[in-house]
Amino acid sequence: MRFSGAEDRWRQGLGTLRDVVRQTLVTRQLAEHLPATPCRILDVGSGQGTQALRMAARGHHVTALDASGDLLGLLETGIQPGMRVRTVRAEAERLGELFEPGGFDAVLCHGVLMYFDDPDPFLADLARMLAPGGLLSLLVRNGDALAMRPGLLGDWEGALRAFGGTDYVNRLGVPARADRLGELAGRLAVHGLEVRQWYGVRVFSDTFPDDAPIPENLDDLLAAEERAGRTDPYRGVSALIHLICSAS
Template sequence: MRFSGAEGRWREGLGSLRDVVRQELVTRQLAEHLPITPCRVLDVGSGQGTQALRMAARGHRVTALDASRELLDVLESGVQPGMRVRTVQAEAERLGELFEPGGFDAVLCHGVLMYFDDPGPLLAALAGMLAPGGMLSLLVRNGDALAMRPGLLGDWAGAQRGFDEAYYRNRIGVTARADRLADLTRRLAVTGLEVRQWYGVRVFTDVAPDGAPVPGDLEELLAVEERAGRTDPYRAVAALTHLVCHAGG
């Protein structure tokens, strides 16, 4: 996976405006779909553990898997008494070796698929982790709007490439891949997963500078981003697409 080695750049962005908007919106969107009763959650590519820790704080039993020891250390430092969190250092490709099929009620995979040239095997592995009726939360780079960021920043050559190409250079300096909603929906259907809802994440704030601080009117900003992320046509041009899928049964 191409993310390896970029942990330092990733950590530099934690707590910035773009990071806060992403994490807050995903949390709010997930809240509509997770059961109230405690369930078994697997967070694949958990990174620093923002979502894993929030799931554990709600009483869910969380397994967080990431290849980076550095980021898992950050996650573990945030575990509070009473939280049920297990961390596993391993590549996402090893899911089938590490866990029994059908062992989780919910699987999160946020910002991971973009680092795989062929998403098919990972999507199949994620689907295999779900119990019947389980939920997959998938956050990907929006391939339908890949020209938006460079276009808004005046990078016309980058915008031209975004219309036709699936690859781009991201903010942490890694070449990554974007997914188009229709194509990803078809790929998920092959694995037995149905997209029940999808959202946009970072419609208005994606072009904020690296390290931009959180403004004083954050709650107003989040309210606007949250509404745009569930409303057409705005959600279709967001930087990220958040899909909520369910397994058969």
């Protein structure tokens, strides 16, 4: 996986306005599909654990896997009494050897698939982790709107390149790969996963500068982003897409 070497820049982005928008929307969208009763959740590439901790606070049993000991350390500082969270330090590629098939009711994989040149073996591993009827929450870069960010920033050469492919260099300076919704749905179907719902994430706020302050009207911003992320045609031009998939 190609994320190695970008951890410092990732940490610098924690708590920024773009991060707040992303994490809040993903939490709200995911919560609609998880059962109210406690379930077993695996968070693959959990990073600092924003989603893992939020799911644990809702009573779920969470296993958080990440290759970074420092990021897992941040996660562990957020574990409150009564939360059931286990951390595992390992590369995402090792899923198949670390966990028994069918051991989780839900698997979260947010911002990870983009670092795999060939996503299919990894998608197969994610599918194998799910119990029958389990749920996969997958957050990826939106390949159908890859030209939007450079275009809105006035990078016309970058926008023109983006029309023709799915490879790009992200804000962390790491080469990455976007996914087009139709193609990704087909890949998921091969592994017994059906897209139940999908959302756009960061329709309006993707081009905010790194140092953009948290506005006083944050609730209005989030409400507008949430509405756009559920509504066509807006969700189709979002920076990220969040897929909720069910296992057969």
